[in-house]
Amino acid sequence: MRKYFFHLFTFLALSTQAAQAYDGVVIVLEAPLLKGPSLSSTVLQTIRKGERVFIPREYYVDGTLPDFVPTFDRAGNPAFIPAKYVKVISGTDNESKQPIRLAHDPTDYRIEEPIPSTYPFEDRSFLRASISFIVGNNTTSPYSYNSSFDKQKYRAEMGGRLVISHKISYDKYDRFYFGMIGFITSSKNTVEFKNDNVAEESRDLIRVGPWFTYDAYKSDKYRLAIGTGFTFNYHRSTLFIDNASIGEERIFSGFSLSPMTSTSLQITEVFPNTDLIGGVDLSLFLPHSVKTTDQPTYPELWSEDQISSGLKAQASVFVGVQVRY
Numbered sequence: 001m002r003k004y005f006f007h008l009f010t011f012l013a014l015s016t017q018a019a020q021a022y023d024g025v026v027i028v029l030e031a032p033l034l035k036g037p038s039l040s041s042t043v044l045q046t047i048r049k050g051e052r053v054f055i056p057r058e059y060y061v062d063g064t065l066p067d068f069v070p071t072f073d074r075a076g077n078p079a080f081i082p083a084k085y086v087k088v089i090s091g092t093d094n095e096s097k098q099p100i101r102l103a104h105d106p107t108d109y110r111i112e113e114p115i116p117s118t119y120p121f122e123d124r125s126f127l128r129a130s131i132s133f134i135v136g137n138n139t140t141s142p143y144s145y146n147s148s149f150d151k152q153k154y155r156a157e158m159g160g161r162l163v164i165s166h167k168i169s170y171d172k173y174d175r176f177y178f179g180m181i182g183f184i185t186s187s188k189n190t191v192e193f194k195n196d197n198v199a200e201e202s203r204d205l206i207r208v209g210p211w212f213t214y215d216a217y218k219s220d221k222y223r224l225a226i227g228t229g230f231t232f233n234y235h236r237s238t239l240f241i242d243n244a245s246i247g248e249e250r251i252f253s254g255f256s257l258s259p260m261t262s263t264s265l266q267i268t269e270v271f272p273n274t275d276l277i278g279g280v281d282l283s284l285f286l287p288h289s290v291k292t293t294d295q296p297t298y299p300e301l302w303s304e305d306q307i308s309s310g311l312k313a314q315a316s317v318f319v320g321v322q323v324r325y
Contacts, residue, residue: 259284
């Protein structure tokens with residue numbers, strides 16, 4: 001009978017305390033419940049990240065807590081918990097004054113693959129989008145002109161690079177991402193002929209395709225990723241040929257396919273949720289042709305109605321920013 005009344009009394013006491021208390025969620029790996037309000041006090045037990053404790057309402061004033069907050073252990077005994085290890089769920093505006101994680105968790109003894117830093121709260125960092133400036137070698141093939149040329153001036157291919165990706169659902173360690181990659185680049189060439197004719201070639205390229213990356217190395221500050229995929233390419237070339245008396249412009253267009261691979265370095269949290277990213281892309285352009293339907297006004301300037309390109313490799317360097325959202 002005494003045992004029955006003891007359990008009943010304990011239940012009523014805890015129920016009364018719960019009605020006069022907030023829930024506090026543990027935000028470190030293992031928070032100690034102490035016998036007294038001091039870190040040197042005896043540890044009664046530890047509670048894991050995501051578990052809840054009672055926080056008396058009178059100790060939560062204007063969104064702040066004292067250094068040590070009285071609570072109870074699992075047996076109902078009085079205990080103290082360091083305030084910095086819990087976040088109070090009050091349902092008021094003051095709730096936002098407390099962080100949901102610590103920049104450094106002094107109780108986290110693990111070395112590899114820590115649980116997400118925002119656990120048990122929702123982690124919104126599994127979506128990534130990056131935009132970069134890219135420069136690569138010129139891979140264009142010259143038009144088969146009627147006359148031999150004296151020299152060619154090539155400019156590097158430059159433009160923008162965009163990646164939007166999502167963490168793969170079964171990935172527990174935040175390393176595998178899948179999404180889309182796209183490029184818009186352009187280049188210009190000038191061809192000078194021995195007969196003093198001049199041709200100007202302006203080439204634009206749009207590329208879109210699936211993209212898969214794996215973060216081979218990651219730390220709190222850096223990530224090294226490797227990626228692979230392929231792109232569908234739309235080529236558009238404008239050729240203008242001019243001699244001393246006449247000139248004409250024609251537009252050529254066509255499609256191609258390019259497998260590619262990449263290596264990139266991410267410097268995380270340069271700004272909140274924003275990383276600095278840089279790396280190298282390697283692309284292989286499969287043989288293709290671009291054609292024109294424009295009828296020439298001066299046929300003597302043109303030898304054919306297409307530009308053929310063989311197998312071409314391209315190395316590109318990019319630098320930009322990445323946002324996690």
